[in-house]
Amino acid sequence: GENVGLHLPTLSVQEGDNSIINCAYSNSASDYFIWYKQESGKGPQFIIDIRSNMDKRQGQRVTVLLNKTVKHLSLQIAATQPGDSAVYFCAESPTGYGNKLVFGAGTILRVKS
Amino acid sequence: NAGVTQTPKFQVLKTGQSMTLQCAQDMNHNSMYWYRQDPGMGLRLIYYSASEGTTDKGEVPNGYNVSRLNKREFSLRLESAAPSQTSVYFCASSGIGQPNQPQHFGDGTRLSIL
Numbered sequence: 057g058e059n060v061g062l063h064l065p066t067l068s069v070q071e072g073d074n075s076i077i078n079c080a081y082s083n084s085a086s087d088y089f090i091w092y093k094q095e096s097g098k099g100p101q102f103i104i105d106i107r108s109n110m111d112k113r114q115g116q117r118v119t120v121l122l123n124k125t126v127k128h129l130s131l132q133i134a135a136t137q138p139g140d141s142a143v144y145f146c147a148e149s150p151t152g153y154g155n156k157l158v159f160g161a162g163t164i165l166r167v168k169s
Numbered sequence: 170n171a172g173v174t175q176t177p178k179f180q181v182l183k184t185g186q187s188m189t190l191q192c193a194q195d196m197n198h199n200s201m202y203w204y205r206q207d208p209g210m211g212l213r214l215i216y217y218s219a220s221e222g223t224t225d226k227g228e229v230p231n232g233y234n235v236s237r238l239n240k241r242e243f244s245l246r247l248e249s250a251a252p253s254q255t256s257v258y259f260c261a262s263s264g265i266g267q268p269n270q271p272q273h274f275g276d277g278t279r280l281s282i283l
């Protein structure tokens with residue numbers, strides 16, 4: 057995609073394995089977090105979100121974990137498939153920031169068949 | 170079920186030209202947003218509109234203006250385009266709800282300024 061750049065971290069996994077994509081957020085006052093997937097030539101697609109009163113939330117094949125102590129967010133994808141190859145972004149919304157989001161730079165996920 | 174629609178998909182401008190990027194959503198969302206995405210970086214908020222009739226600056230508003238035409242439409246205008254505004258522009262919308270609702274994105278406008 058447009059954001060496949062020189063400096064994005066890349067995670068390469070074998071098809072069928074589990075993937076873990078990590079994100080360090082910056083604002084301890086953030087109370088809402090969200091993960092997006094972006095495929096080449098497309099806009100970001102919502103995957104899953106989590107509020108700060110939760111540590112874990114599960115969706116279909118995805119799990120988001122939130123560790124507020126160390127300001128860390130992770131996205132786990134079970135049984136990774138070639139269609140999961142994309143750039144993944146985390147974003148945070150600080151308290152009092154309304155519904156606005158602050159995005160991280162992204163991680164490239166490559167799935168090997 | 171179009172979601173968020175952006176036009177045009179591609180555009181090439183010369184320095185100093187003006188242009189308006191269009192965005193429309195059919196999800197009856199109150200809030201709309203404009204972002205830019207540059208290589209190796211996440212999305213940065215240019216302007217947003219929390220509800221019809223209101224607009225506010227985001228992180229990188231300089232060189233841009235916006236209009237919330239009605240609840241469905243939110244346009245972004247470049248009055249005098251500069252090469253530094255070469256980017257991919259994304260529009261997003263979100264519904265009301267406490268405390269947050271996911272933003273839903275269009276597929277972007279790829280803008281090159283020569």
